[in-house]
Amino acid sequence: MIVRDRFRGLFPKYFLALFLAVAFPLVINGTIEAWFGYRDQRARLDQLLGVQATSAAAEIHNFISDIASQLGWLVQQPWSDEVDEERRTDALRLFRQAPAIVSVTLIDNNGLERLHVSRVGLNRIESRTDRSAEPALVGAHARQVWFSDVSYNRGSEPYLTIALVGNRSAVGAVIAEVNLKLIWDVVSAIKVGETGLAFVLDRPGRLIAHPDISLVLRGVEETTSQPFRAIRDAIGPRAGFATSRDAQGRQVAASEAPVAGPDWTVVVAQPLSEAYAPIYAALRRTTVLLAGSTIFAGLLAYAFAHRMMEPIKLLEEGTERIGAGSFEHRISIQTGDEFQRLANSFNRMAGELALAQQHQERIAKLKRFLAPQVADLVDRTGDDSVLDGRRTDVVVVFCDLRGFTAFSAGVAPEEVMSVLSEYYEVLGRVIAQFEATLISFSGDGLMVLVNAPVPVEEPALRAVDLAIEMQKRVQGLIGGWRSRGYNVGFGVGLASGPATVGRIGYDDRLDYTAIGSVVNLAARLCASAADAEILMDAGTAASVRDKRALEDIGSRQIKGFDEAIPVFGISCDAL
Amino acid sequence: MMAGAAAWTTSSHAQKPSLPVIGYLCPESPDLFGSRLRAFHQGLREAGFFEGQNVAIEYRWANGQYARLPALARELIERNVDLVVAPGGAPVALAAKAAGATKTIVFEMGGDPVQLGVVDSLSRSGGNITGVSSLSVDVSPKRLELMHELLPAATTLGVVTNPTSPTAPSQLQRLRSAAETLGVHLQIMSASKEDEFEAVFASVAKESANALVFTSDPYFAFRSKRLADLAMEYGVPAITQTRDFPMAGGLMSYGGDFMQSHRRTGIYAGRVLKGEKPADLPVQLVTKVEFVINLKTAKLLGREFSASVVSGADEVIE
Numbered sequence: 047m048i049v050r051d052r053f054r055g056l057f058p059k060y061f062l063a064l065f066l067a068v069a070f071p072l073v074i075n076g077t078i079e080a081w082f083g084y085r086d087q088r089a090r091l092d093q094l095l096g097v098q099a100t101s102a103a104a105e106i107h108n109f110i111s112d113i114a115s116q117l118g119w120l121v122q123q124p125w126s127d128e129v130d131e132e133r134r135t136d137a138l139r140l141f142r143q144a145p146a147i148v149s150v151t152l153i154d155n156n157g158l159e160r161l162h163v164s165r166v167g168l169n170r171i172e173s174r175t176d177r178s179a180e181p182a183l184v185g186a187h188a189r190q191v192w193f194s195d196v197s198y199n200r201g202s203e204p205y206l207t208i209a210l211v212g213n214r215s216a217v218g219a220v221i222a223e224v225n226l227k228l229i230w231d232v233v234s235a236i237k238v239g240e241t242g243l244a245f246v247l248d249r250p251g252r253l254i255a256h257p258d259i260s261l262v263l264r265g266v267e268e269t270t271s272q273p274f275r276a277i278r279d280a281i282g283p284r285a286g287f288a289t290s291r292d293a294q295g296r297q298v299a300a301s302e303a304p305v306a307g308p309d310w311t312v313v314v315a316q317p318l319s320e321a322y323a324p325i326y327a328a329l330r331r332t333t334v335l336l337a338g339s340t341i342f343a344g345l346l347a348y349a350f351a352h353r354m355m356e357p358i359k360l361l362e363e364g365t366e367r368i369g370a371g372s373f374e375h376r377i378s379i380q381t382g383d384e385f386q387r388l389a390n391s392f393n394r395m396a397g398e399l400a401l402a403q404q405h406q407e408r409i410a411k412l413k414r415f416l417a418p419q420v421a422d423l424v425d426r427t428g429d430d431s432v433l434d435g436r437r438t439d440v441v442v443v444f445c446d447l448r449g450f451t452a453f454s455a456g457v458a459p460e461e462v463m464s465v466l467s468e469y470y471e472v473l474g475r476v477i478a479q480f481e482a483t484l485i486s487f488s489g490d491g492l493m494v495l496v497n498a499p500v501p502v503e504e505p506a507l508r509a510v511d512l513a514i515e516m517q518k519r520v521q522g523l524i525g526g527w528r529s530r531g532y533n534v535g536f537g538v539g540l541a542s543g544p545a546t547v548g549r550i551g552y553d554d555r556l557d558y559t560a561i562g563s564v565v566n567l568a569a570r571l572c573a574s575a576a577d578a579e580i581l582m583d584a585g586t587a588a589s590v591r592d593k594r595a596l597e598d599i600g601s602r603q604i605k606g607f608d609e610a611i612p613v614f615g616i617s618c619d620a621l
Numbered sequence: 622m623m624a625g626a627a628a629w630t631t632s633s634h635a636q637k638p639s640l641p642v643i644g645y646l647c648p649e650s651p652d653l654f655g656s657r658l659r660a661f662h663q664g665l666r667e668a669g670f671f672e673g674q675n676v677a678i679e680y681r682w683a684n685g686q687y688a689r690l691p692a693l694a695r696e697l698i699e700r701n702v703d704l705v706v707a708p709g710g711a712p713v714a715l716a717a718k719a720a721g722a723t724k725t726i727v728f729e730m731g732g733d734p735v736q737l738g739v740v741d742s743l744s745r746s747g748g749n750i751t752g753v754s755s756l757s758v759d760v761s762p763k764r765l766e767l768m769h770e771l772l773p774a775a776t777t778l779g780v781v782t783n784p785t786s787p788t789a790p791s792q793l794q795r796l797r798s799a800a801e802t803l804g805v806h807l808q809i810m811s812a813s814k815e816d817e818f819e820a821v822f823a824s825v826a827k828e829s830a831n832a833l834v835f836t837s838d839p840y841f842a843f844r845s846k847r848l849a850d851l852a853m854e855y856g857v858p859a860i861t862q863t864r865d866f867p868m869a870g871g872l873m874s875y876g877g878d879f880m881q882s883h884r885r886t887g888i889y890a891g892r893v894l895k896g897e898k899p900a901d902l903p904v905q906l907v908t909k910v911e912f913v914i915n916l917k918t919a920k921l922l923g924r925e926f927s928a929s930v931v932s933g934a935d936e937v938i939e
Contacts, residue, residue, distance in 0.1 A: 131927070131928070131929060134929045135928050135929035135932045135933075136932075137933075138929050138930070138932050138933025139932040139933060141933055142932070142933060142934075142935055145908065145909060146908075165760075165763075165910045166756065166759050166760050166763065166910065167762075167763075168762055168763070168766050168799055168802055168803070169766060200735075200742075200743050201742055201743060201744050202742075202743035202744045202903055202904070202906075203743075203906060225908060227908055228908055259905065260901065260902045260903050260905075263743065263744055263903035263904075263905065264744040264745075264903050266744070267744065
């Protein structure tokens with residue numbers, strides 16, 4: 047079998063079925079696993095970013111609340127009218143402890159400014175300006191701690207004003223300006239994965255803190271803050287992280303947490319490539335495993351399909367050989383399954399076919415000299431011993447054309463053959479009709495046997511009727527031939543008597559024949575018969591005398607016989 | 622001090638053609654500038670650059686002769702350096718800018734770069750220039766205030782200014798307005814050369830003013846040792862912008878943290894080398910203004926700091 051055929055017939059179907067049976071569940075399983083893995087990883091990432099955002103917010107909140115609590119120490123003592131040197135010491139000490147504080151203003155219980163110390167500007171002591179109406183103080187009185195909106199010093203550094211009142215009105219209030227640039231220390235220390243970062247936005251969405259200080263210094267500019275605000279807006283109020291793009295256009299996973307007090311938002315953002323790295327790794331793993339299993343499934347399917355194809359191939363080859371006539375071929379399959387049973391039944395069939403063929407061959411041989419119906423009969427008995435040699439009474443019929451040799455010499459061979467084939471066609475039909483045995487024909491002559499190998503009832507009568515029918519039919523032909531100018535006639539001779547009959551010849555060239563003087567007699571009678579004449583010997587005549595009108599022609603000297611023999615004729619119109 | 626000298630010598634054979642080159646325009650000598658240069662290198666390292674490994678530095682030293690700065694700046698530009706670093710004050714930045722550098726300039730100064738016309742605004746420099754300001758110029762009045770607090774009875778305080786400094790007029794203006802608030806008179810004295818220092822101290826000893834407030838000026842800052850020695854010699858309480866002064870035996874200092882400003886200059890230089898545009902790098906102001914006092918000197922001068930001043934000092938030398 048050539049390889050091309052392998053990919054047409056059953057093989058691809060088997061292969062596909064087996065492959066799908068293995069690969070399909072694998073793919074389904076892999077896909078489901080990947081999906082759940084993806085969901086788990088997302089949930090983990092969500093949790094991770096959420097925790098990081100919360101802890102970042104807590105750190106930012108600590109930065110602010112540390113400052114607030116340090117400011118709280120400045121509003122512990124009730125104010126008197128005296129200049130309070132101690133408070134100035136406290137305020138200056140605060141500068142050292144809280145580097146983010148740029149200036150501190152202390153307000154007494156009447157809302158008058160008592161002390162203002164600054165890192166850059168001049169200090170003011172006991173200026174006693176009324177600041178009670180300022181929003182910072184109003185706000186602090188309402189909420190204890192008040193945070194201003196973020197302002198940008200000289201359009202660059204983010205500043206926050208914190209106002210704080212003590213636990214009773216006598217201690218007054220403190221207002222501090224805080225340089226938020228110092229949150230950098232906090233925000234740059236927050237690590238989100240490998241390359242992730244945290245940043246802080248105020249309520250309107252301006253950048254307050256970012257590990258890259260140069261961005262913070264331009265936080266007031268719309269173009270700087272907008273990408274960060276976009277990330278915050280992408281997260282929105284819903285739970286879980288969101289994906290967005292940062293200023294460089296990279297995809298990031300981001301989560302946020304609020305900073306209580308100043309009402310800011312801390313956003314932690316991690317490049318998506320990094321955040322999803324475990325997801326991608328898991329997917330890659332699944333894909334590689336899947337690809338490997340699929341290839342394995344393919345190989346397995348190929349091997350199985352190949353194994354299944356093996357007996358089918360043997361069957362196919364076997365049946366082809368049996369079909370081609372090698373009935374002795376046997377298909378050898380020992381799989382113990384349907385294939386083996388199928389092979390066995392093919393083998394049985396091949397045996398039966400061999401028998402059938404032998405039968406056919408025998409019939410064909412018999413039909414060469416027996417009438418078809420007789421041949422069938424002989425075959426049905428399954429015994430061709432009827433063809434064995436024996437001695438029996440037979441009627442021998444000879445016939446041939448008169449003047450045929452002269453005719454054949456005068457016309458074209460095609461014409462000769464055409465005449466002969468018409469002639470034999472007619473005679474063959476008659477022989478078959480009377481179930482006579484054709485012994486031989488040569489040229490225009492023909493020898494027919496009746497009562498052998500199969501005995502018949504009244505063989506002489508059948509032979510006479512056969513001769514009459516032959517003569518009648520051939521005379522019909524002769525009429526036509528004569529009109530074409532062919533001068534031929536037809537004579538028949540028959541004789542009955544014992545003869546030795548049987549098969550002669552060798553191998554496939556076997557003939558049935560009769561040997562005895564009766565054969566010679568019939569041949570001689572035929573030779574002496576004139577056109578349209580049927581001559582028979584006395585034995586035959588005696589057998590049919592009562593049934594057919596015979597004509598006693600008298601004794602004739604027959605070649606090969608010492609004495610004259612009585613010869614009888616019968617008209618071809620006698621039947 | 623040795624690091625600066627070492628850098629000076631390594632630079633000559635570190636000129637691998639593939640390395641980016643920083644032109645370092647310095648107003649002083651390697652000796653005086655050593656601490657600043659170390660801070661700069663630290664910042665550069667933080668940004669991932671190591672001299673001789675992935676960056677070469679071409680140094681130009683004015684050795685205190687500020688008049689040479691424009692010529693040195695032009696030299697660097699002719700050498701086609703990738704970046705000009707102009708540390709140590711407004712004159713350096715202005716010289717670099719005036720030399721018409723097409724490459725980026727990263728400056729370090731104590732003055733207000735907007736007021737000096739070096740940049741358009743802090744957040745948008747508006748050119749190929751950016752840098753760090755240490756705020757020292759802004760806090761000149763604070764120095765007057767601190768001196769006033771130490772000598773509340775003094776009616777006249779001496780102020781030393783460098784007339785060659787581009788920031789001198791604005792500082793004087795601020796000081797006069799502060800003096801008005803504080804209710805003191807100012808005696809303005811000038812010094813632009815080292816040999817003029819002694820005259821200043823000598824005159825204080827004679828005049829009514831009995832203390833000296835130095836304006837923010839790199840020339841003064843880099844000569845802290847000399848100023849401290851003179852102050853001690855003449856018994857004059859003095860305050861300058863840099864911690865070098867009290868460290869060297871001076872009374873006190875108040876000014877921006879130069880370590881921070883030079884370190885950030887190094888970081889910015891590194892970021893520019895990495896390809897960031899100066900337009901994307903806003904001018905930074907240092908966050909730390911430090912106040913350093915020397916109690917030993919105070920005792921020697923027979924002065925005493927109030928408790929609040931001591932508690933507010935970032936560093937107290939005893």
